[in-house]
Amino acid sequence: MAITVTPPWSYTLRLPHDPRAPGIARGTLRLILAAHDMAELSPTAELLAAELLTNSHRHTKGPYALRLRAAEPDRLCVAVWDSDPRVPPGFAKEPPDALGGVPPEDAEYGRGLHLVRACADAWGASVLRELGASKGGKLLWAECGRGVAAW
Numbered sequence: 001m002a003i004t005v006t007p008p009w010s011y012t013l014r015l016p017h018d019p020r021a022p023g024i025a026r027g028t029l030r031l032i033l034a035a036h037d038m039a040e041l042s043p044t045a046e047l048l049a050a051e052l053l054t055n056s057h058r059h060t061k062g063p064y065a066l067r068l069r070a071a072e073p074d075r076l077c078v079a080v081w082d083s084d085p086r087v088p089p090g091f092a093k094e095p096p097d098a099l100g101g102v103p104p105e106d107a108e109y110g111r112g113l114h115l116v117r118a119c120a121d122a123w124g125a126s127v128l129r130e131l132g133a134s135k136g137g138k139l140l141w142a143e144c145g146r147g148v149a150a151w
Contacts, residue, residue, distance in 0.1 A: 009036065010069040015053075017063055022053040025066040032068055033076070041076050041144055044119055048142040051116050052080035055140070060084045071143050075121075079141035087125040087138055088113055116142050 013028050015021035026046050033042050056064040064082040071077045090113035116123055120142035127138050
């Protein structure tokens with residue numbers, strides 16, 4: 001029996017500030033996961049990407065980027081970079097009660113990052129202060145893997 005090693009992979013899709021960009025990014029994510037035999041992660045990964053992309057589109061004026069990376073075998077890291085260095089309060093590591101809890105059912109906005117926290121195995125934020133190659137801003141990320149249900 002031969003053992004094969006799959007090298008780690010990563011993709012970055014740069015997106016303009018356009019209302020169609022999150023949908024294009026989700027379609028790209030599905031194709032990449034199918035190409036890497038990880039299609040069963042699509043529902044969770046798409047939910048994570050949709051919420052992170054929507055947050056960047058809604059709260060920034062410039063371009064943003066979707067980054068996908070094989071975290072380890074059977075795991076995926078979904079990240080979104082944007083130019084705003086402020087980390088949204090709903091994405092902090094504090095428990096939801098410390099953040100004012102989940103928004104009321106009739107609230108129009110505010111549930112997205114709570115969904116990320118609920119569906120991801122791990123999440124985090126990096127503020128990128130270097131203006132060189134990283135262009136500053138922030139990177140919000142979430143990980144998911146096989147065998148973990150989205151709901």
